[in-house]
Amino acid sequence: MSFAVELKDVRKSFGKTEIIRGASLQVNAGERVAIIGPNGAGKSTLFNLISGRFAPTSGEILLNGERIDGLKPYEVNRRGLARSFQVSNLFHRLTVFENVRCAVLWSMGYKYAFWKFLADLDDANDRADEVLEMLKLDRKRDTQVMNLTYAEQRALEIGLTIAGGSNVILLDEPTAGMSKSETKRFIQLIREVTEGKTLLTVEHDMGVVFGLADKIAVLVYGEVIAYDEPEAVRANQRVQEAYLGSVLAEQQAAAATAGA
Numbered sequence: 001m002s003f004a005v006e007l008k009d010v011r012k013s014f015g016k017t018e019i020i021r022g023a024s025l026q027v028n029a030g031e032r033v034a035i036i037g038p039n040g041a042g043k044s045t046l047f048n049l050i051s052g053r054f055a056p057t058s059g060e061i062l063l064n065g066e067r068i069d070g071l072k073p074y075e076v077n078r079r080g081l082a083r084s085f086q087v088s089n090l091f092h093r094l095t096v097f098e099n100v101r102c103a104v105l106w107s108m109g110y111k112y113a114f115w116k117f118l119a120d121l122d123d124a125n126d127r128a129d130e131v132l133e134m135l136k137l138d139r140k141r142d143t144q145v146m147n148l149t150y151a152e153q154r155a156l157e158i159g160l161t162i163a164g165g166s167n168v169i170l171l172d173e174p175t176a177g178m179s180k181s182e183t184k185r186f187i188q189l190i191r192e193v194t195e196g197k198t199l200l201t202v203e204h205d206m207g208v209v210f211g212l213a214d215k216i217a218v219l220v221y222g223e224v225i226a227y228d229e230p231e232a233v234r235a236n237q238r239v240q241e242a243y244l245g246s247v248l249a250e251q252q253a254a255a256a257t258a259g260a
């Protein structure tokens with residue numbers, strides 16, 4: 001059986017600088033994987049490669065066993081991979097419902113064929129309402145996005161990402177900027193709305209990583225130096241030395257200061 005996502009010796013250079021240096025990864029369908037690593041390790045670049053924003057310099061990227069490297073982002077999306085929208089990509093003057101419906105129509109491949117649009121509109125409306133219910137944003141259905149709280153906007157981002165029914169979801173720091181209690185609720189929400197799907201997330205917050213991930217991939221200088229279940233990664237000496245030791249100490253110190 002093929003993997004939901006597979007990277008085979010992927011490399012990416014910008015000019016003469018190699019940023020991704022032979023990364024390999026195998027993600028089973030339905031797994032939640034967090035990609036962690038120091039600043040500049042190449043996590044965003046890796047997401048950009050998987051989602052089609054960049055083509056790798058060499059190596060292969062497969063989605064459900066089929067090569068997707070070199071495809072354009074919308075082509076990768078059509079094959080069932082959705083990457084998180086950013087708050088800045090929301091239509092702030094449109095309502096919550098209208099934003100989700102746009103994402104649904106986009107995923108249906110709606111182009112400017114009016115007859116097709118009308119035929120699809122009922123389905124799109126139903127799906128948009130279904131997504132809002134999952135996100136617990138149905139109360140805010142007719143609110144303009146600019147009037148949502150930050151946490152609600154981030155929830156909507158997730159909604160747009162899952163709206164099209166993709167089975168592989170990429171989320172970029174989904175809880176960034178949230179308070180501790182919002183983060184906790186949000187992890188639960190992400191768990192619920194991605195149930196049964198394959199999830200890849202880039203994350204700096206170790207609380208989120210250890211609360212959400214089935215597996216953790218540690219990226220250091222463009223290489224996956226460890227890929228395993230959370231406890232095994234936490235105990236990995238190389239990971240401790242290269243990254244996790246200092247990060248956990250920092251985050252524990254910050255938590256102690258906040259609690260003091």
Ligand SMILES: Nc1ncnc2c1ncn2[C@@H]1O[C@H](COP(=O)(O)OP(=O)(O)OP(=O)(O)O)[C@@H](O)[C@H]1O
Binds near residue numbers: 041045
């Ligand atoms: N389009 C680009 N052109 C040139 N260099 C780039 C480009 N994109 C990223 N880089 C470089 O690649 C390196 C890795 O960047 P990337 O953003 O992928 O790291 P990251 O692990 O996501 O970092 P952070 O945790 O700080 O977000 C950096 O040195 C960055 O300057």
